[in-house]
Amino acid sequence: MREVSDSSFESDVLHASKPTIVDFWAPWCKPCQAIEPILEEVARDHGAAVVRLNIDEHLGVPSRYGVLSLPTVILFRDGEPRSTVIGARSRAHYEREFAPHL
Numbered sequence: 001m002r003e004v005s006d007s008s009f010e011s012d013v014l015h016a017s018k019p020t021i022v023d024f025w026a027p028w029c030k031p032c033q034a035i036e037p038i039l040e041e042v043a044r045d046h047g048a049a050v051v052r053l054n055i056d057e058h059l060g061v062p063s064r065y066g067v068l069s070l071p072t073v074i075l076f077r078d079g080e081p082r083s084t085v086i087g088a089r090s091r092a093h094y095e096r097e098f099a100p101h102l
């Protein structure tokens with residue numbers, strides 16, 4: 001999964017040519033690590049991109065989007081957040097939340 005930063009977020013996510021799932025995570029967060037393969041599968045199956053942003057290293061973007069809990073996953077399309085899932089969830093849950101926006 002590709003990493004993005006506060007400085008690359010606009011070009012990598014907001015100006016992306018396809019919907020982008022952003023995984024807000026931290027290295028110490030075990031649930032964050034557990035959902036990584038699930039998010040990659042959902043993105044692959046729906047033609048979306050998936051990236052992650054380490055909130056310990058980059059505070060600006062998480063603050064802008066109100067990220068207070070980990071994991072938080074936000075689907076962006078056309079430069080706008082379309083759906084947010086807080087907490088580790090099943091693949092079926094991510095599918096239900098994100099598929100209408102992909």
